[in-house]
Structures are given as C-alpha cells and as structure tokens.
Amino acid sequence: MVSYQKRGNVWQYEISYKDVDGKYKKLRKSGFIKKSEAVMAASLLQSTHPNLYTVRSGDETLVSYFDRWINVYKKGKVSEITYNKYQNTSQHASELFGNLKLKEITKLIYQKKLNEFGKTHARRTVSCLHKQLRACILDAIDERIIVSDPTRKAVIVGIDPPKKLKSLNYNQWKKLVSNLNTNRSAEMIIYIACVTGMRYGEIVGLTVNDFNYSRSTLHINKTWDYKYKTGFKKTKTKSSNREIIIDKSSANKLRQYIRKSNLTSDDLLFMDSKKHVMVSAEINKVLTGKLKDLKIPRITFHGLRHTHASILLYKGVSTLSVSRRLGHSSVSTTQSTYLHIIKELEYQDQDKIISILNIDND
Structure with a gap:
C-alpha cells in the first residue's frame, strides 16, 4: 500500500508491505518536487523490490488489506466514532468475504455479497459498507495490486424502512404520561421525551444547569455519546441548539426528581452512581414493558419524538413552531417527515375554508 505526503516543499512516498516472514514494514523516500515524480518512483520500486511480490500479486485477502488500509489512512485521522464505523465494516467484510483474496473478487462476487448483506440490513447501511470498501479497493488499483474495479456500477440494495411513522395517538400519549413514575430515572427520561420531543442523546446530555425552573425551560446545547461513551458531543x-419550554407540572416533576437524586449544578440528570448512562436498547426495554403493562401498542423511544410532533400538529401548532421545538435544520425537514399529517390537516382546512366562504348558510 502506498501513501503520499507533502513535507514542506517536497513530496514523500511511503510503501507498507509484508516481508517474507509475514511482518509489516515500510519503505519511504522523500525529496520529490512533484507528486507525479513520487508516484513514478514508488511504482518503479514496487515492480523491482523482491519483498513486495506477495502484496503486488493480489494474494492478500480483502479483509487483511482493508484492515491495513484503515490503520494507515483512518486511524488517528478521523473521529473515534467514524473509525468505529470502519471497524464495523471490517467485521461485516470478514463475514461476507472470508478469506477471499483481492485478485479473486469479481464484479459478480462483489454484487452477490452486497445482495446477501442487503437481505438483513437497511439500504443506508449497505451504502456505507460499499462506500468504505470501494475507497479501499480503488487504492489497491492505484497500487497495481489488482487491475480492475469489482465495485464499479454496484447496485445498492437493502431493506427500506417503513414509510409510516410509528407513534401514539393523543389518548394513548396521555395514558402513558399519566402513568409514569417520574421519581425513577428511566421513566423520567421517557416522560421528558413525551413532553418535549427531544432526541435521546439530547435528554441524557442534560445537566442540572440546563434546567431553568423559574422559566420552565430546558436548554439544549450538547448531547451525550451514550453509544461509544466518549462524553459530551x-x-x-x-x-x-435551542430552548424548550415545558408546562409547570412538568417543571415541578423535574425539580422534585433533581432534589430526590441529590444532584449538583454540573451533574448529568441521568447518570447513575456507577457513572453509567443508559443506552438506547436499555431505555427501549423499559418503554416496551411500560407500554405492555398499559396495553398500549409498542413503539420505539424515537417514536415518542414523532408522537410529540404529531400531537402538536394535530392540535393546531404551526409547522414552524414544531420545527423549532424539534430542532430541525429547516421547516422543510419537518414538512417532509410529517407530510401525511400535514396533508390530513390540509383536508380539514379546506373544509373550514368552504364553510367560511359559504355565506348562503349564514
């Protein structure tokens, strides 16, 4: 594998390879005025250096090459979360391609593996896998390890998410809110989601300082990385970044929760004594159990956000206000996400318009 770097006014190439003992080594040389000169010199060395034969021949597996590729090009150069995604791709590639060598992967084999992966994964996940593998394979082509691109014109497949959002109706929402024990951390998280429509990362990222009791507001200016545990994001x-107003009853419940939990100003509201913040799977398990007990149809925690937005829209709150409350980047995001609700309201508005204009019935 070859990488090129400009050091001052000159270019340097660095070749990573496996020697005859299977150990990874590097060859590097600098002093090239133009990048093209470094590329030519690296290519010449690759064609003449005896220890580069195994790599050049394409006998290395895709998974092995991909792991070396992310170590050289991605480790320490992308965020930890992004690097974890590359490692996930490596795991998926290992399951899909096994010990297949780079030179053995044809377009037909590559598409067959994508199709296999797409049977159990969303189209977006398949697209991410393809994007990362393709970037790696294109570098293998640049290094002349392989001569053709098996990823070219690949068809992205996958499971399409359901179009209709799963949410509760108003009566179901009221029943859930009324039966939550807000002295319990998990149920208070669910309660806040019900009355604010906040994202999960935003809720578990709340500190005591983010709550203004006198104004009955929550200030959202960060989130908590509950998935990879890297702290605030x-x-x-x-x-x-926004301020959400809540009703006085909710403000009182939250103040009581803070007092009962003996939290100080900078404390996270929902970190336990063992410094643990619940992950999404844990809160979804609590929510599922609560809904089952109340005989309410199951929805995911994110469905509470959709429920909140849907209720506000049905109750006549403007799309602009709902958009700002949810923290959407634009009103168009809200409109596209809740198009089916907006269309229903539009039909109701048309009936109102006809009724207003029908002066003969006055």
Whole structure:
C-alpha cells in the first residue's frame, strides 16, 4: 500500500508491505518536487523490490488489506466514532468475504455479497459498507495490486424502512404520561421525551444547569455519546441548539426528581452512581414493558419524538413552531417527515375554508 505526503516543499512516498516472514514494514523516500515524480518512483520500486511480490500479486485477502488500509489512512485521522464505523465494516467484510483474496473478487462476487448483506440490513447501511470498501479497493488499483474495479456500477440494495411513522395517538400519549413514575430515572427520561420531543442523546446530555425552573425551560446545547461513551458531543445540527419550554407540572416533576437524586449544578440528570448512562436498547426495554403493562401498542423511544410532533400538529401548532421545538435544520425537514399529517390537516382546512366562504348558510 502506498501513501503520499507533502513535507514542506517536497513530496514523500511511503510503501507498507509484508516481508517474507509475514511482518509489516515500510519503505519511504522523500525529496520529490512533484507528486507525479513520487508516484513514478514508488511504482518503479514496487515492480523491482523482491519483498513486495506477495502484496503486488493480489494474494492478500480483502479483509487483511482493508484492515491495513484503515490503520494507515483512518486511524488517528478521523473521529473515534467514524473509525468505529470502519471497524464495523471490517467485521461485516470478514463475514461476507472470508478469506477471499483481492485478485479473486469479481464484479459478480462483489454484487452477490452486497445482495446477501442487503437481505438483513437497511439500504443506508449497505451504502456505507460499499462506500468504505470501494475507497479501499480503488487504492489497491492505484497500487497495481489488482487491475480492475469489482465495485464499479454496484447496485445498492437493502431493506427500506417503513414509510409510516410509528407513534401514539393523543389518548394513548396521555395514558402513558399519566402513568409514569417520574421519581425513577428511566421513566423520567421517557416522560421528558413525551413532553418535549427531544432526541435521546439530547435528554441524557442534560445537566442540572440546563434546567431553568423559574422559566420552565430546558436548554439544549450538547448531547451525550451514550453509544461509544466518549462524553459530551455537539448537537446534531446548529439549529438543534435551542430552548424548550415545558408546562409547570412538568417543571415541578423535574425539580422534585433533581432534589430526590441529590444532584449538583454540573451533574448529568441521568447518570447513575456507577457513572453509567443508559443506552438506547436499555431505555427501549423499559418503554416496551411500560407500554405492555398499559396495553398500549409498542413503539420505539424515537417514536415518542414523532408522537410529540404529531400531537402538536394535530392540535393546531404551526409547522414552524414544531420545527423549532424539534430542532430541525429547516421547516422543510419537518414538512417532509410529517407530510401525511400535514396533508390530513390540509383536508380539514379546506373544509373550514368552504364553510367560511359559504355565506348562503349564514
């Protein structure tokens, strides 16, 4: 594998290879005025250096090459979360391609593996896998390890997510909210989702300082990385930084929860004594159990966000206000996400318009 780097005013090439003992080594040389000169020199060395034969021949497996590729090009150069995604791709590639060598992977084999992966994964996940593998394989072509691109014109397949959002109706929402024990951490998380429509990462990223009791507001200016446990992160978008107003009853419940939990100003509201913040799978398990007990149809935790938005829209709150409350980057995001609800409301508005204009019935 070859990488090129500009050091000052000159270019350097670095070749990673496996020697006859199976150990990884590097060859590097600098002093080239142009990148093209470094490329030519690296190519010449690859064609003449005896220890590079195994790599050049394409006998290395795709998985082995991909692991070396992400170690050289991605480790320490992308965020930890992004690097974890590359490692996930490596795991999927290992399951799909096994010990297949780079030179053995044809377009037909590659597409067959994508199709296999797509049977159990969303189209978006398949696309991510393909994008990362393709970037790696294109570098293998640049290094002349293989001569053709098996990923070219690959068809992205996968399971399409259901179009209709799963949410509760107003009566189901009221029943759930009324039966939550807000002295319990998990049920308070669910309660806040019900009355604010906040994302899970935003809720578990709340500190005591983010709650203003006198104004009955929650200030969202960060999220908590509950998945990879890297601490606080930026909000999803700039518009996700916002202040959400809540009703007095909810404000009182939250103040009681804080007092009962003996939390101080900078404490996370939902970190337990063992410094653990519940992950999405844990909160979804609690929610599922609660809904089952109340004989309410099951929805996911994210469905509470959709429920909140849907209820507000049905109750006549403007799309702009709902958009700002949810922290969407634009009103068009809200409109496209809740198009089916907006269309239903439009039909109701048309009936109102006809009724207003029908002066003969006055």
